[in-house]
Amino acid sequence: MRRAxxxxxxLRLAHISFVPLLLAVAGLLLWLxxxxxxxxxxxxxxxxxxxxASIAALxxxxxxxTVTAFASRRGDTRRVIGELVARYQRHKPDLxxxxxxxDASPERARAQGVRxxxxxxxxxxxxRENLSPDRLNEATLAQALTRLGHRGERxxxxxxxxxxxxxxxxxxxxxxxxxxxLRRRGFKxxxxxxAEHPQIPRNTSALVIAGPRVAxxxxxxxxxxxxxxxxxxxxxxxxxxxxxxxxxxxxxLGIEFLPGVVVDPVSQEITGNPAAVVVARYAAHPLVADFGxxxxxxxxxxxxxxxxxxxxxxxxDADWRTDVLFDTPASSWAxxxxxxxxxxxxxxxxxxxxxxxxVSLTRAHEGGVGANRRQQRVVVIGDGDFLSNTFLGNGGNLxxxxxxxNWLSQDDxxxxxxxxxxxxxxxxxxxxxxIGIAVLxxxxxxxxxxxxxxxxxxxxxxx
Numbered sequence: 001m002r003r004a005x006x007x008x009x010x011l012r013l014a015h016i017s018f019v020p021l022l023l024a025v026a027g028l029l030l031w032l033x034x035x036x037x038x039x040x041x042x043x044x045x046x047x048x049x050x051x052x053a054s055i056a057a058l059x060x061x062x063x064x065x066t067v068t069a070f071a072s073r074r075g076d077t078r079r080v081i082g083e084l085v086a087r088y089q090r091h092k093p094d095l096x097x098x099x100x101x102x103d104a105s106p107e108r109a110r111a112q113g114v115r116x117x118x119x120x121x122x123x124x125x126x127x128r129e130n131l132s133p134d135r136l137n138e139a140t141l142a143q144a145l146t147r148l149g150h151r152g153e154r155x156x157x158x159x160x161x162x163x164x165x166x167x168x169x170x171x172x173x174x175x176x177x178x179x180x181x182l183r184r185r186g187f188k189x190x191x192x193x194x195a196e197h198p199q200i201p202r203n204t205s206a207l208v209i210a211g212p213r214v215a216x217x218x219x220x221x222x223x224x225x226x227x228x229x230x231x232x233x234x235x236x237x238x239x240x241x242x243x244x245x246x247x248x249x250x251x252x253l254g255i256e257f258l259p260g261v262v263v264d265p266v267s268q269e270i271t272g273n274p275a276a277v278v279v280a281r282y283a284a285h286p287l288v289a290d291f292g293x294x295x296x297x298x299x300x301x302x303x304x305x306x307x308x309x310x311x312x313x314x315x316x317d318a319d320w321r322t323d324v325l326f327d328t329p330a331s332s333w334a335x336x337x338x339x340x341x342x343x344x345x346x347x348x349x350x351x352x353x354x355x356x357x358x359v360s361l362t363r364a365h366e367g368g369v370g371a372n373r374r375q376q377r378v379v380v381i382g383d384g385d386f387l388s389n390t391f392l393g394n395g396g397n398l399x400x401x402x403x404x405x406n407w408l409s410q411d412d413x414x415x416x417x418x419x420x421x422x423x424x425x426x427x428x429x430x431x432x433x434x435i436g437i438a439v440l441x442x443x444x445x446x447x448x449x450x451x452x453x454x455x456x457x458x459x460x461x462x463x
Contacts, residue, residue, distance in 0.1 A: 050087050054138055057145040060413050061124055064094040065145075068121040070102045070114045077118040077133070084141065124148040146414065147186035154205045154409045156182065159224075160191035162244065163213030165237070165384055167191065172390040175210060178401050185414075187405060194220040199227070205409035206233040206377075209246070211384040216245040224249055231365035233377045233408045237384035240301040253361055254320060255380055258302035258351055262382070263343055264332035274335075274343050275299050278395075279357060282326045287360060287379070287407045287415060293396025295326075300383035302334050302355030325358035325379070357382050377408050 050058075067085055071077040078099060085097045102109040102117060112121050118133030120141075127148045131140065158167050158175075167179030167189045179189045192200065192207075194216075200207060200223060207227060216224075225248060228234055236249075240261045243250060250256065263274040270278055276298045282288035305322050332353035333345050345352065358381045365376040385391055387401045406414040429437070 050091060054142040055091055057142045058088060058092045060149045061145060063125055065092060066096050066123040068098045068100055070100050070109050071118045072101050072103050122148060143184045150186045150411060154187050155203055156187055156189050156206055156208055156405060157200065157204045158191045158208045158210060161193035161195060162216055165210035165388060173388055175387055177389045177392050178387045181398060182405055194223050199223055204232060206235050208235045210237045211239045212244045214244060221245055221248055225252055231376045235404060235408055236380045238301060238382055239384050240299060253378060256304040257382065258304055258334045260334040260336035261339060262300045262302055262328055262332055262355055263335045264329055266329055266331045275339055277328050277332060279326050283324050285323050285325055285360060286412065287403060288325050293399055295396045295400050296386060296391060296394040297357060297383040298385040298391055300357055303359055303380060303382050319363045320361045321363060323360045324356050325360055327354040327356050330354050374410060379404055379408060
């Protein structure tokens with residue numbers, strides 16, 4: 001009996017001390033949770049974390065950022081906004097989120113141009129932008145942050161009226177998808193018929209010549225030469241074949257386009273087309289130094305820097321510095337014969353690779369046009385198809401196209417910024433679906449388990 005009493009006291013002491021110890025451990029865990037924030041995203045594609053594109057957009061906003069959510073207290077709008085913005089706040093502590101009820105403060109909503117419940121107002125320095133609720137996701141918010149980081153207008157002017165690829169038309173040949181992506185990131189685009197304008201606008205960030213199929217008039221070529229002489233930036237997307245009257249421009253830049261079409265048997269094993277060349281090697285140039293994605297050039301011509309280049313890579317007469325951005329693999333060559341049938345290298349006719357596909361020319365120019373006063377920049381690429389609606393989605397074509405636009409418009413901070421964001425995989429359920437799931441898991445399944453337990457208990461009692 002005495003032994004039994006002796007064993008009861010330790011058990012009672014353990015029982016009595018269990019609750020305080022449990023509360024102490026719970027309190028310690030609560031304190032640790034408040035003091036130290038650790039978060040692990042184990043989902044596929046890390047859909048609860050920011051994508052590299054969103055993080056890069058935040059890194060280019062060093063100052064404080066304010067997000068004002070004009071959302072009523074009805075529904076889940078505030079919760080959805082809070083969850084999305086919280087992902088950005090973890091990477092940018094000076095991002096402040098403020099909620100405003102448009103029903104309680106209609107004058108403030110009208111003053112800020114708010115039209116919808118759930119609309120966001122983004123403010124960074126003197127820049128501001130409204131984001132409608134129907135477009136609220138990580139991709140659109142990252143694009144809005146990118147636009148806030150840019151300063152001033154950036155106009156890309158596309159040469160037109162000679163059969164060029166258009167930034168507005170939807171044909172496979174055209175560039176409307178690329179232009180739409182540029183506009184989402186704050187660029188402004190327009191077409192320009194030189195025959196109808198005395199000169200290229202002075203606020204042009206870069207002139208784009210995208211594969212004219214009709215010869216330009218000498219006066220039109222002269223306007224382009226004047227633009228370049230005055231310090232304007234230029235993106236020339238050439239295609240194999242005749243230059244359509246742009247020979248003086250090529251001579252001015254000190255470049256030559258090689259005859260024929262570039263083919264590559266190694267790339268053919270991947271693309272199925274000998275003329276579709278895959279490029280995965282880039283030069284140590286600011287435009288492509290951090291570029292790692294492979295790009296596809298479906299129908300390209302090689303570029304030679306010409307005989308006017310000296311040993312230091314500069315043209316003495318115009319003070320150009322020339323750099324190769326990327327070239328073709330050593331297995332490639334410029335095929336001067338038909339691409340039909342069996343294709344093979346013909347010594348004495350074809351030109352063995354590697355061949356330059358993209359080159360840049362830069363020079364200091366104090367009298368630049370518009371925003372181009374720091375450094376004049378020209379990029380010439382022997383293919384325009386890689387940015388067309390058909391091929392823009394291949395590999396890193398879109399990312400390269402955006403980097404070209406940013407670099408030519410002197411926006412170096414956004415060169416090489418990742419393009420793709422994590423897809424929104426959030427499951428949205430209606431009110432009826434939510435009630436159905438709640439009834440199933442909170443009422444039906446527990447009742448089923450209880451009923452099963454009672455049934456088993458009754459069977460055992462009868463035995």
